[in-house]
Amino acid sequence: MRIEILKAARRLAVLDAQENMLFSCAIALGRDPLGPKQREGDGKTPEGRYYICLKKQGKYGPSLGVSYPNAEDALRAGAPEELIDCILRRTERKERPPWGTALGGEIYIHGGGTASDWTAGCIALKDEDAETLYRLIPLGTDVILKA
Numbered sequence: 001m002r003i004e005i006l007k008a009a010r011r012l013a014v015l016d017a018q019e020n021m022l023f024s025c026a027i028a029l030g031r032d033p034l035g036p037k038q039r040e041g042d043g044k045t046p047e048g049r050y051y052i053c054l055k056k057q058g059k060y061g062p063s064l065g066v067s068y069p070n071a072e073d074a075l076r077a078g079a080p081e082e083l084i085d086c087i088l089r090r091t092e093r094k095e096r097p098p099w100g101t102a103l104g105g106e107i108y109i110h111g112g113g114t115a116s117d118w119t120a121g122c123i124a125l126k127d128e129d130a131e132t133l134y135r136l137i138p139l140g141t142d143v144i145l146k147a
Contacts, residue, residue: 002142003052003109003133005123007033007045010114012123014136023136025129028114030121035147037068037121038077040104045121048072050143053096055134060110061127062134065096066143069103077103094140109133109143 001022004013007029014023032043046068054065069077070091074084079101087097099105109123111130118124125133 001137002144003137005143005145007047007145007147012109012125012129012133014133023132025125025133026114028112028119028124029117030119031117033117036076037073037104037107040102041120042104043120045119045123045145046073046107047145047147050145051094052137052139052141052143053094055137055139058108058110060108060112060124060130062130063108063110064134064137066107066109066123066145067091067094067097068105068107069097069101073103079103 001016010027012025012027013021016022029045030043033045036047037044048070050067052064053067056063071084071087074087090097107121111127112124114126
């Protein structure tokens with residue numbers, strides 16, 4: 001199973017291994033959604049291949065943590081080698097990468113509504129869709145974010 005997010009279409013889909021769609025819903029993105037996330041505070045939603053690294057109840061209800069930044073994000077941003085190595089080690093174990101760096105982090109799929117692009121870089125859903133997704137998705141599930 002995997003989550004595919006199409007930023008331009010403002011859609012999220014959950015697909016099984018045979019490419020059957022199990023769930024689909026509308027989304028909202030960061031307040032500056034064009035292009036990939038590059039740094040803390042840029043208001044962009046990441047683009048690339050990630051996984052669900054955390055499940056928790058957050059400010060906007062059930063929340064799935066996305067493993068941003070990945071090694072490609074860190075390389076593109078010119079991050080220190082130690083940070084890139086740490087991200088690679090944690091990715092191998094499907095753990096949460098370091099958050100709170102200059103690259104940003106704490107990207108979630110959560111509720112809060114889809115009327116406009118309003119998040120700091122997260123993927124927002126209608127509250128009922130966030131509840132459904134939270135129940136459906138286990139830790140480690142692949143997340144593909146496309147422009």
